[in-house]
Amino acid sequence: MTALYRMFLAAQVTRGRMSGLGALGLLAVLLGVALGAGDGADPVGDGISLVNTFGLSLFVPVTTLVFASAVLGEPNEDGTLAYLWLRPVARWRLVAAALAAALTVSLPTVVVPMAVAAAATGAGGALVAATAASCTLATVAYAGIFLWLGLRVRRALVWGLAYILVWEGFVATSGGTASLLAVRSHTRSLLARLAGGPEQLVEVSAATAVALPIAAAVVAFALTVRRLTRQDVA
Amino acid sequence: MIEVTQVSKWFGDVVAVSDVSFGVGPGVTALLGPNGAGKSTLLRLLCGLTRPSQGSVRVLGDDPRRHPELFRRIGLVPQQEALFEGMTARTFVSLAAELHAVTAPGAAAEAALATVDLDPGDTRTVASYSKGMRQRVKVAQALVHDPEVLILDEPLDGLDPRQRLGLITLFRRLGDEGRTVLVSSHVLDEVERFGSRVLVLAQGRLAAEGDFHAIRQLMDNRPHRLRLRTDAPHALGAALLGTGTVVGLAVSGTDQLVVDTLDVAGFRLAVAPAARQAGARLLELVPLDDDLESVFRYLVGPGGSR
Numbered sequence A: 001m002t003a004l005y006r007m008f009l010a011a012q013v014t015r016g017r018m019s020g021l022g023a024l025g026l027l028a029v030l031l032g033v034a035l036g037a038g039d040g041a042d043p044v045g046d047g048i049s050l051v052n053t054f055g056l057s058l059f060v061p062v063t064t065l066v067f068a069s070a071v072l073g074e075p076n077e078d079g080t081l082a083y084l085w086l087r088p089v090a091r092w093r094l095v096a097a098a099l100a101a102a103l104t105v106s107l108p109t110v111v112v113p114m115a116v117a118a119a120a121t122g123a124g125g126a127l128v129a130a131t132a133a134s135c136t137l138a139t140v141a142y143a144g145i146f147l148w149l150g151l152r153v154r155r156a157l158v159w160g161l162a163y164i165l166v167w168e169g170f171v172a173t174s175g176g177t178a179s180l181l182a183v184r185s186h187t188r189s190l191l192a193r194l195a196g197g198p199e200q201l202v203e204v205s206a207a208t209a210v211a212l213p214i215a216a217a218v219v220a221f222a223l224t225v226r227r228l229t230r231q232d233v234a
Numbered sequence B: 001m002i003e004v005t006q007v008s009k010w011f012g013d014v015v016a017v018s019d020v021s022f023g024v025g026p027g028v029t030a031l032l033g034p035n036g037a038g039k040s041t042l043l044r045l046l047c048g049l050t051r052p053s054q055g056s057v058r059v060l061g062d063d064p065r066r067h068p069e070l071f072r073r074i075g076l077v078p079q080q081e082a083l084f085e086g087m088t089a090r091t092f093v094s095l096a097a098e099l100h101a102v103t104a105p106g107a108a109a110e111a112a113l114a115t116v117d118l119d120p121g122d123t124r125t126v127a128s129y130s131k132g133m134r135q136r137v138k139v140a141q142a143l144v145h146d147p148e149v150l151i152l153d154e155p156l157d158g159l160d161p162r163q164r165l166g167l168i169t170l171f172r173r174l175g176d177e178g179r180t181v182l183v184s185s186h187v188l189d190e191v192e193r194f195g196s197r198v199l200v201l202a203q204g205r206l207a208a209e210g211d212f213h214a215i216r217q218l219m220d221n222r223p224h225r226l227r228l229r230t231d232a233p234h235a236l237g238a239a240l241l242g243t244g245t246v247v248g249l250a251v252s253g254t255d256q257l258v259v260d261t262l263d264v265a266g267f268r269l270a271v272a273p274a275a276r277q278a279g280a281r282l283l284e285l286v287p288l289d290d291d292l293e294s295v296f297r298y299l300v301g302p303g304g305s306r
Helices: A002-012 A015-037 A043-078 A081-085 A091-120 A125-152 A156-174 A177-181 A183-195 A206-230 B039-047 B068-073 B089-099 B105-115 B131-143 B161-176 B188-194 B212-220 B233-243 B264-278 B292-299
Strands: B002-011 B014-024 B027-032 B054-059 B074-077 B149-153 B180-185 B197-202 B205-211 B224-230 B248-252 B256-261 B282-287
Touching: A002 A043, A002 A091, A002 B089, A015 A043, A015 A091, A043 A081, A043 A091, A043 A125, A043 A156, A043 A183, A091 A125, A091 A206, A125 A156, A125 A183, A125 A206, A156 A177, A156 A183, A177 A183, A183 A206, B002 B039, B014 B039, B014 B054, B014 B197, B014 B205, B027 B039, B027 B161, B027 B188, B039 B054, B039 B074, B039 B149, B039 B180, B068 B074, B074 B131, B089 B105, B089 B131, B105 B131, B131 B149, B131 B161, B149 B161, B161 B180, B161 B188, B180 B188, B188 B212, B197 B212, B205 B212, B224 B233, B224 B264, B233 B248, B233 B256, B233 B264, B256 B264, B264 B282
Parallel strands: B027 B180, B027 B197, B074 B149, B149 B180
Antiparallel strands: B002 B014, B002 B054, B197 B205, B224 B256, B224 B282, B248 B256
C-alpha cells in the first residue's frame, strides 16, 4: 500500500494545483491580517465569520475537490487505472491509499493557512484551535465524498463545484432537517461551539457534529470500494 | 489455462463480442482480427477489466474479476497508450513489481526492462519516449512478476522491424517455457511469425481457430477479385474465359475488366498470353480484395464460420 500511496501522492502535487491553491491560502491569510488590523467590536464573531465564509464554504471544499476527485478520477479517465487494477491488491487498499494521499496533500494546504488566518485576526487561541479542528473535519468528509465522485463521473470538478454550490451552499443554509445532510452545517456548528461563538444553522452536539461528517466519509469510502470493484476499467 | 464459454459482450446496442467459446493452453496463441473485430474487448474480458454480458471466463480456473489474487499469475499489455507520464520506465515497472510483492522489485524491474531492450538507467520520464519504447515499457511491466499467463493486446504496434523480431522471439521463448501467451494482432504476416495456433475474430464472432498454416491456406484458397485496365476489355475478357482460370467476369466502363478467380497464381500466368492472343494492351492489374478486411469478410460471409 505504501507504493500506491507514494504514487498517488506524487501524481497529486503538480505545480499548477499547488500555486493556484497556495494563492487561495495566501488570500485567506491576508483576509485574516486585514480583519486583525481593524477595530471590530467582536473579534471572535468576525473571525468565525471569516472561517465560515471563506474557509468552510469555499477554500476547504474546493481544495479538497481538486485533489480528491483527481486521485482515482484522472487514472480512470486516461486509462492508467488498469495498471493499478490489474495487481493482486485488495480494492479497499487501493481506495485507502488514494484517500490517504488526498488527505496528505489537502490537509496542510487548507488547515495551515486557515489556522494562520484565524491567528491573524487576533481573536485568540480558541478560534485557532476551532478553525484547525473544523477544517480538518471538513477536509476528511469532503475527501471521502470527492474521491467517490471522481471515480463515479466524468468531469468531476464540474459536478463537485455544483455540489458545493447547490447542495452545501443552498441546503446547508436552508435550515431545518435538510441542513443536517450537509457537511458544512456540522463543521460550522463545530467551529462555533469550539470558538465560543453563537450556534449557526443546526443545533447539534459537538459529538454529532463530528460523527456525521466522519460517517459521510466512511460511507463514501465504502461506495468507492464498491464502485472500483464493479465498474469496467478502460 | 484460459477457458471462454459462450461469452458475449455488448455496450448498449453495440455487440462487441458475440457467443465466443474457446480454450487456450500453454504456448503462443495469436488472436487475429481486423480493427474493430472485438479483440481488445475479448482480452479485457479475459483480465476481468470488464464483465461479460453473457457467458463465463476462467483463467487458471478462476474468474479474474472476482479474485484479484489471480493477477499474481497474469500479465497484461493493454492497448491504451497512456502510462504514468511523470515516471521513469524503471519507476513504473518497479511499482508494478512492488504491487505484485516481488522480492527485490528494483532488480526485477531492471531485468524486465533489459529483456525488452530498454535501458534501466534511463532517467527520462516515459512522457518523452517514442511509441516503440512505450510499447516495450508496457511489455516489461507485464513480465516483471514472471506470470504464467501473458495477455498482450497489439504489443508489436509501433515497433521497428528489429524490435518486432526481438519481441516475437521473446514471446516464442515464453511459450516454449510452458507459459500461456495470447497475443492479438491485425497483421496477418505478423501472426505468421509467431508460428502458432490462431484464433480469428471478425465482427465479434470467432470466425476460425486452429493451426495458422491451415487457416492461411483457407484464406489463400478463397475466391479473389482483380481489376484489369486494358484498351480492349471485351476481347481480353473472351480470351481470359478461354484460359479456364476465371470463374466470373464483368466489363466495367470502356477500359476495365473485373474478374473473379479461384487460382490467382494460374491467372497471373495466363493473363499476359491471353492479352497477346486478344491483341489487347494490358495497362494495369490490381487485386481488389487482398486486404485483411476482405479475408475476414470471406471467413464470416455466407456459409458461416469456417
